[in-house]
Amino acid sequence: MAKPLKVGIAGLGTVGAATIRILVGAHNELSARAGRSIEIVAVSARSKGKDRGVDLGAYRWYDDAAEMARDPGVELLVEVMGGSEGMAKAAIEAALALGKPVVTANKALLAAHGPALAALAERNNTTIAFEAAVAGGIPVxxxxxxxxxxxxxxxxxxxxxxxxxxxxxxxxxxxxxxxxxxxxxxxxxxxxxxxxxxxxxxxxxxxxxxxxxxxxxxxxxxxxxxxxxxxxxxxxxxxxxxxxxxxxxxxxxxxxxxxxxxxxxxxxxxxxxxxxxxxxxxxxxxxxxxxxxxxxxxxxxGAGGGATASAVVGDIVDLARGNAVTTFGRPSQVLEKPIRAPMQRHEGGYYIRLQVLDRPGAAAIIASRMAERGISLESILQKGREARRNANGSVPVILITYATTELLIRNAVAAIAEDGVLDGTPQVIRIER
Ligand SMILES: NC(=O)c1ccc[n+]([C@@H]2O[C@H](COP(=O)([O-])OP(=O)(O)OC[C@H]3O[C@@H](n4cnc5c(N)ncnc54)[C@H](OP(=O)(O)O)[C@@H]3O)[C@@H](O)[C@H]2O)c1
The missing domain is CATH 3.30.360.10 (Dihydrodipicolinate Reductase; domain 2)
Structure with a gap:
């Protein structure tokens, strides 16, 4: 068997403790699958004295997770502290700078700093695995x-x-x-x-x-x-x-x-x-x-200690086997700069709920504001009209549109509001067919 992989775990909350439970409880099975023993050697959290339901006695304790990441005996950092800045970021940067792979569940941090961290990983011939960061236990x-x-x-x-x-x-x-x-x-x-x-x-x-x-x-x-x-x-x-x-x-x-x-x-x-x-x-x-x-x-x-730790352990075993994939699936330099599609240009059907004052011609105003913008209505509902009349005498009217654009819908709803036939804020919900 290859030499053991020595792991440091930063964060001992819901996910961290569940990860330890799997790594300890299934140690032999995981070692067989990885082809080498996976050993926790160090842990870090805020309060050393807290009972976490797992025995931490055999591991080196660190108050500072970045210091743990720099421990020469730690070869892989598991970051399950959370937070897009501060200690989580410092610990990950410390590990990557030394060429140590990182497993993290931290979507907030990757959403904010993913590209820079991926580039840092590549410069140091290592990677970040983040299966647990999206949809918990689902291997997406x-x-x-x-x-x-x-x-x-x-x-x-x-x-x-x-x-x-x-x-x-x-x-x-x-x-x-x-x-x-x-x-x-x-x-x-x-x-x-x-x-x-x-x-x-x-x-x-x-x-x-x-x-x-x-x-x-x-x-x-x-x-x-x-x-x-x-x-x-x-x-x-x-x-x-x-x-x-x-x-x-x-x-x-x-x-x-x-x-x-x-x-x-x-x-x-x-x-x-x-x-x-x-x-x-x-x-x-x-x-x-x-x-x-x-x-x-x-x-x-998509969440919970066991499900999220399942994803974390999957990543650890992958790295223990030597299956290191570039953080975002291709080298950072070849990731494209995305062209942003403005929301105003989104195309689709819409559900619109208007609270309409009971005035003569209100329905005709609504229909004409839609028609002026070429918005076709699939249906108009006024269900339970009397039962739903509120204290101001207004009633809900539901419009379902055929495919149109966000810009046209927003303009039409604003125009209807300006016509003074509405009571309260219109509700607009997009439809996926
Ligand atoms: N819980 C889920 O279902 C789930 C699902 C998917 C992803 N995630 C992600 O997994 C990460 C951890 O979540 P969690 O639910 O396990 O959180 P949690 O239960 O709040 O645990 C956080 C752990 O990190 C430690 N910690 C926090 N800030 C620290 C700091 N500055 N220095 C040292 N240790 C620090 C805490 O220490 P103390 O215990 O000493 O306070 C605690 O042990 C987050 O990024 C979260 O978004 C969680």
Whole structure:
């Protein structure tokens, strides 16, 4: 057998402790699979005294993870601390500068610094493996970076935030509002005390930016992701979606269009017939459309200690075997500068919910504002008109459009608002057919 691989683990929380459990518990099996023993030699976290449910007695302790990365006895750094700056970044840079490979679950850091860190890795003949950073236990990085290299990827879309999918699933099943379901998610440990990062779509945006780079051979361009979260989705929207044959999902979508690469995260009407529509609760799913393979949909647990550690250990064993792949699947110098497709040019169908004041001619105004811009309406619904009339006397009107552009929809909705027939803010949700 080859000489053992000596590993240092920075971060001993949910993912770090679960990773230790697998590496220790399945040591012999993993050694057989890797062809060499994988040994934890050092660990780092903030508080040394904390009980983490794993025995750390045999490992060197470091308060400073960057110092641990520089320990000559550490050959591979596992970074599972989190944070896009600070200690996680310092530790990764320290390891890479010394030519040591890094395994990380840190999407926030890679979304912000991926290109620079990948270049640093290459200059030092090493790499960063990050399977755990996107969709937890689902091996989507490996699929894009390795298994599908013979394909031209045209589109990647998915449900990449379990918190949002749980909230939307529950809102739909029980007719509850966003705040009630968020509270339930927090009580179950699915949502953080400050849920902004998840529910406003930023977490999905980070993951999407990483998948986009792998799918299209472009530099990570997180700033280009259009982001809208789920906090504005109402029970009425979910009810209407159901009636029209859809479900609402927070999707991340990356695709090549004539205008460039589109990266967007937003609540989306997806056909109930589609695989993504049937992914419920905290489960994640990613659909990859590629030529010549066709569409591949990967479904599984997107978070949690065990699932995420499964991905971390997969990367460690890969590196132990000597399977080092360039961080973003090709050398940094040949990653293209992405041409950003402006969101205004996005083409698709739209669901529009307007709260309309009961004034003569209101319906005609709405129809003409749409028609002036060449927007064709597939349907107009005014379901339960009287029952839904609010204190101001306004009623919800639902419009479903055929394919048009974001710019035209935004202009039409703004024009309708200026006509003074609306009560409250219009809801606009994109439809994926
Ligand atoms: N949890 C999931 O389901 C999941 C899924 C996919 C990806 N991830 C990613 O995995 C990473 C870790 O997540 P987690 O859920 O395991 O987090 P966590 O439970 O909060 O654990 C974080 C660990 O990092 C340590 N740490 C934080 N800042 C530190 C610092 N400045 N110096 C030293 N140690 C520091 C903490 O030390 P103390 O314990 O001493 O405070 C703790 O052990 C994040 O990047 C996250 O985005 C998590």
């Amino acid at each position: 990085i490996k699929a894009l970076r390795e298994a599908l290299v013979g394909n031209k990827v045209t589109r990647v879309s998915g449900i990449m935030n379990g918190t949002c999918n749980y909230i939307l699933s529950r809102m739909e099943a029980e007719g509850l509002d966003f705040a009630q379901c968020l509270k339930a998610a927090q009580e179950l440990g699915y949502a953080e005390a400050d849920p902004t990062f998840d529910v406003e779509g930023f977490d999905t945006a980070h993951k999407l930016a990483l998948l986009t780079a792998l799918a299209f051979g472009t530099e990570v361009d997180s700033d280009a992701v259009y982001v809208e979260g789920i906090s504005g989705v109402t029970p009425l929207d979910l009810e209407m979606a159901e009636e029209l044959g859809f479900r609402i999902k927070l999707l991340g979508v990356a695709e090549r269009t004539a205008a460039g690469i589109e990266q967007r995260v937003h609540p989306t009407f997806v056909s109930r017939q589609s695989q993504l529509a049937n992914v419920m609760g905290v489960t994640n799913a990613v659909a990859i459309e590629a030529e010549p393979v066709g569409t591949i949909t990967l479904v599984g647990p």
